[in-house]
Amino acid sequence: MIDFYTAGTGNGRRPALMLEECGVAYTTHKLDLMKGEGRSPEFLKINPIGAIPAIVDHDGGKDVAIAQSGAILLYLAEKTGKFLPKDAATKAAHLQWMLFALTDIAPTSSAIFYSSTKLKDQAAQTFFEERLLGFLGHADQRLGQSDYLAGEYGLADMALYPVYDGRRALVEAKGGMADLKRWADAVGSRPAVKRAMAVV
Structure with a gap:
């Protein structure tokens, strides 16, 4: 337990x-x-x-x-x-995209929150929103080549999905990123993901 x-x-x-x-x-x-x-x-x-x-x-x-x-x-x-393959090259792909979600995308999303709620700095908020959309654009490009970030569903997708879900309105307002949205729909429709998102 x-x-x-x-x-x-x-x-x-x-x-x-x-x-x-x-x-x-x-x-x-x-x-x-x-x-x-x-x-x-x-x-x-x-x-x-x-x-x-x-x-x-x-x-x-x-x-x-x-x-x-x-x-x-x-x-x-x-x-x-x-959700983490043993093969070294495949494992490295999962880790690369997982860390991209954790070290680039997630902190930028947090910076939007702090800029808007704590600092109340519109210029900073806009900067971080544009930065986040740039990062998500890279994910969208990757997802144009593969169903999931590392080829098959795994840690990288679980790392990114909660951030995307929290910034869905920003992505919708920007427009485009059809492959990212397709991916999000696929991940979000998984029964385990539905249960998990309802936990918190």
Whole structure:
């Protein structure tokens, strides 16, 4: 059994996709970040940074606590043997596109949020919106060549989908990106993804 600590953000939803896709038994603990629940002494024992998501895996006789959505995805892939191929070249493609989603796309989406809600800086918001659309344009080009980011459905798609879903209106307003939208429809229609997106 896994305890899953999360909140309603792209980062918070990402591990839910993997948990559902892998069929791993888990219990969800939703933290109210606005009330400071991420800074509680109990949660800081799990993740000293105080950020979601985090999991505690109770299988195997020793509790394993893991934070950071990408680390959780990789841990679950290794644990279950699913969604990350063994072949070195294919695995590298999955990791490349997963990290693109985690290190380029997701932080830019977060910057839009902070620019608009915390800083209330329209120029910064516009800059990051255009930057995000540029990144998503690269994903769209890739998806014009392949059904999924790394060829077959896997970690990369689970890394990107919650961000896309949160910025769907921005993409719709921009127009174009038909292959990205086709991909999003395919990912979003998966039963495990539907369940995961409803968890948080």
